[in-house]
Amino acid sequence: MTNKKKLKKxxxxxxxxxxxxxxxxxxxQMNYAGLSYILFSIISTYDRNSVTIQKxxxxxxxxxxxxxxxxxxxxxDKADSDLEE
Known part of the structure; x- marks a missing residue:
């Protein structure tokens, strides 16, 4: 392959x-507020149960x-494998 082809790839x-x-x-960005609320709820609800939090x-x-x-x-790496297909 020439350098030009390698560069295009x-x-x-x-x-x-x-x-x-x-x-x-x-x-x-769309899910940030929802994710923050979910994490806060999980931590406050299952504060004593670290196994549940870990899972x-x-x-x-x-x-x-x-x-x-x-x-x-x-x-x-995923993009590379997609291009090879």
Whole structure:
């Protein structure tokens, strides 16, 4: 591949990643107030039951595509695999 083709491929990957990022930001902004209310309710209701809180946060982290070790899922990797298909 020439440098020009490689550059075009990288640009397409970046554009796809930016699109995914924009979509994620819009979703989080729309759901931020609702999420804050839910988290406050969970903490105030289940303050003494840390196991329930932990399970709930695990479910919330799955929604936001966060791995168990706390790192965010790399959306660029997903974009790369989508482009290859």
């Amino acid at each position: 990288k640009i397409k990957r970046l554009e796809k990643a930016v699109g995914i990022l924009k979509k994620s930001i819009k979703t989080v 709930t946060f695990e479910e919330i982290s799955k929604i936001f595509n966060i791995k168990d070790n706390g790192e965010e899922v790399n959306e660029t």
